[in-house]
Amino acid sequence: MVRLKHRYLLVNILYPDPKISNVRVISKDGEKTPYGLQFRQPSSDQLNIQFLLRTVRNGVAELFGDYGSGKVAASLQIKYFSPATSTAIIRVSRDHYRLVWAALSFCTFLPKPVSQPCVFQVVRVSGTIRKAEEEAIRRARLSIRRAQRAAKDSSIPAAEASAIAGALDEDDEDLDVSMVNGIEDRDQPGDVDEDDEG
Amino acid sequence: MxxxxxxxxxxxxxxxxxxxxxxxxxxxxxxxxxxxxxxxxxxxxxxxxxxxxxxxxxxxxxxxxxxxxxxxxxxxxxxxxxxxxxxxxxxxxxxxxxxxxxxxxxxxxxxxxxxxxxxxxxxxxxxxxxxxxxxxxxxxxxxxxxxxxxxxxxxxxxxxxxxxxxxxxxxxxxxxxxxxxxxxxxxxxxxxxxxxxxxxxxxxxxxxxxxxxxxxxxxxxxxxxxxxGYRGVVDVVFGGEKPAGLVGEEKKNGEGKKGPGKVDVAGNGQKRKADVLGEEGAADGAEKPVSKREAKRRARVARDAAQNDSSIEAAKAGADTEALEKG
Missing domain, CATH: 3.20.20.140 (Metal-dependent hydrolases)
Structure with a gap:
């Protein structure tokens, strides 16, 4: 029995538009929210798994037509979505993951009722859902760290800043986001996947 | 990148x-x-x-x-x-x-x-x-x-x-x-x-x-x-010049003792022939390295001088012995 292989795309939804704010920002006067926080803000409440799936399907249909959506339809599934970190894990069959990825890249706007411009960034493509999860956790920790650093750099009382700095310096080295060597996995024979059929 | x-x-x-x-x-x-x-x-x-x-x-x-x-x-x-x-x-x-x-x-x-x-x-x-x-x-x-x-x-x-x-x-x-x-x-x-x-x-x-x-x-x-670059082909990325801070430090080292200064010179990735030769050959590090010809010439002068000295010595010794004999 040949097993059906999948790819898991770990996707970040970024909001580069200045007008959007899904959270009420409480800031001291004259102080701007750092850009890093603005881009990676939580998603709106109306954005849920069904909505996201519909958006991705429409995107594939728009870019690749009936052929593309037919190829992708059987395997496309949203495995995980967290509105707080705007992170999603999308499952798609290995042969056609590039179609879905390209459709995500071409998506610039979340339709009604959310109605927000957005950018989808695929940050990890892996053969098992576990690796995608690990990467999601790593990135969430990193973005917290970055936000703390940004807060430290802006005007914060000295005592508080030094406390944060102490926390930051612990393990700064393993936080490499650039991923110069690629974000895609090679297939390893030992990989076990919970969605395996047969 | x-x-x-x-x-x-x-x-x-x-x-x-x-x-x-x-x-x-x-x-x-x-x-x-x-x-x-x-x-x-x-x-x-x-x-x-x-x-x-x-x-x-x-x-x-x-x-x-x-x-x-x-x-x-x-x-x-x-x-x-x-x-x-x-x-x-x-x-x-x-x-x-x-x-x-x-x-x-x-x-x-x-x-x-x-x-x-x-x-x-x-x-x-x-x-x-x-x-x-x-x-x-x-x-x-x-x-x-x-x-x-x-x-x-x-x-x-x-x-x-x-x-x-x-x-x-x-x-x-x-x-x-x-x-x-x-x-x-x-x-x-x-x-x-x-x-x-x-x-x-x-x-x-x-x-x-x-x-x-x-x-x-x-x-x-x-x-x-x-x-x-030079004609769009050659570009000097690092000419071996030392940053200002390093130069000052080296001077200090050189004044203190010779050892660390020498190591610094080697570590800079320069050709260190001149410096090392300068340090070994002459006391003054700034002096140019001695060419072979110059070295030979010096050696000859030194030999001549030594010979002269020895002949003078010999003459002196001779005179002494003569005096002794006379005495």
Whole structure:
């Protein structure tokens, strides 16, 4: 029995538009929210798994037509979505993951009722859902760290800043986001996947 | 290291800091701000983009490096003579041909770094491998700008995909450069998303990665070399001169004791023959090393002197013995 292989795309939804704010920002006067926080803000409440799936399907249909959506339809599934970190894990069959990825890249706007411009960034493509999860956790920790650093750099009382700095310096080295060597996995024979059929 | 070598620049763009921050966030490390000149060149060719382009507080805090680029729209009547002058004012020089003749000219004789076509139009000509390979051989890169396909209408998208596919086919994937030309942050995509897009369009994964990293780097480095290097070929990256702080420290070391000073000299990656010889041969480190001829001459003088001394001694001794005998 040949097993059906999948790819898991770990996707970040970024909001580069200045007008959007899904959270009420409480800031001291004259102080701007750092850009890093603005881009990676939580998603709106109306954005849920069904909505996201519909958006991705429409995107594939728009870019690749009936052929593309037919190829992708059987395997496309949203495995995980967290509105707080705007992170999603999308499952798609290995042969056609590039179609879905390209459709995500071409998506610039979340339709009604959310109605927000957005950018989808695929940050990890892996053969098992576990690796995608690990990467999601790593990135969430990193973005917290970055936000703390940004807060430290802006005007914060000295005592508080030094406390944060102490926390930051612990393990700064393993936080490499650039991923110069690629974000895609090679297939390893030992990989076990919970969605395996047969 | 990922590169995005085309961010349009206008003197009054309130969103530029945001766009730069977004690019930084996506993982790019070098971006180039692009100033487009169409029509006649201005009388005084200076860079329209100030350096640094923004006040430091607006720049992303991380390591984002910003280059300045100029794009000249090539028409029938262009001024070739002043192209070099224009190139000197910016970091990267790109040309945008609008028809087949200017395209051939750009690929052939024109001295530019990047050939950037407007791929959202239906081009009135086909790409030929012969023309493109000529450009690639001389180190020019062909640019694909993806942003208009994302934000534009479906015609623009269709044309861009068509033209990009043609370009990839005709160039066989060599010498391509992918950049955004994004007027807002919304038109930018992460480097790996771009690589995937190129892969869908028919460019191999490896070539795609090169198009946003290695090829783009070579554009920047070659352009710098052309402006600063000796005849565009040789460039002195590190001439072996010591930074001011190090020189002072070394002097101190030399005064204290000889050992560490010597190690420093060796560690600087210089040819250390002169210094070491100077230290060994003469007490004064600043003295020139002694040539063989000079050394021989000195040796001869010393030998003669020694001989003279010994003969004097001998004479003296002789006189003494004589005196003794006499006595």
């Amino acid at each position: 990922f590169y995005d070598l085309n961010i349009p620049w206008t003197p009054t763009d309130p969103h530029l800091p945001r766009t730069l921050a977004f690019l930084d966030d996506l993982g790019y490390s070098v971006v180039a701000l692009n100033h487009t000149i169409s029509g006649k060149l201005p009388a005084i060719l200076t860079s329209a983009i100030p350096d640094p382009p923004l006040p430091p507080k607006d720049l992303p805090r991380n390591r984002l490096e910003i280059k300045r680029r100029v794009t000249l729209v090539l028409t029938e009547t262009y001024q070739n003579a002043r192209l070099a002058e224009l190139a000197r004012a910016y970091d990267v020089l790109a040309v945008r041909p609008i028809d087949e003749r200017s395209f051939q000219l750009a690929c052939g004789s024109l001295d530019c770094d990047v050939i950037s076509l407007d791929l959202t139009q239906r081009l009135p000509f086909f790409f030929k491998f012969k023309t493109l390979s000529e450009a690639v051989r001389s180190g020019k890169k062909l640019e694909i700008c993806y942003s208009q396909a994302l934000l534009g209408d479906s015609t623009a998208r269709r044309n861009l995909i068509s033209n990009a596919t043609q370009l990839i086919r005709a160039s066989r994937g060599r010498g391509l450069l992918i950049s955004s030309e994004a007027k807002t942050a919304l038109g930018c995509r992460g480097p790996w998303d771009v690589v995937n897009l190129a892969a869908v369009w028919g460019l191999g994964q490896e070539r795609g990665v090169e198009a946003v990293s290695r090829e783009a780097r070579s554009v920047v480095v070659m352009a710098r070399m052309k402006r600063e």
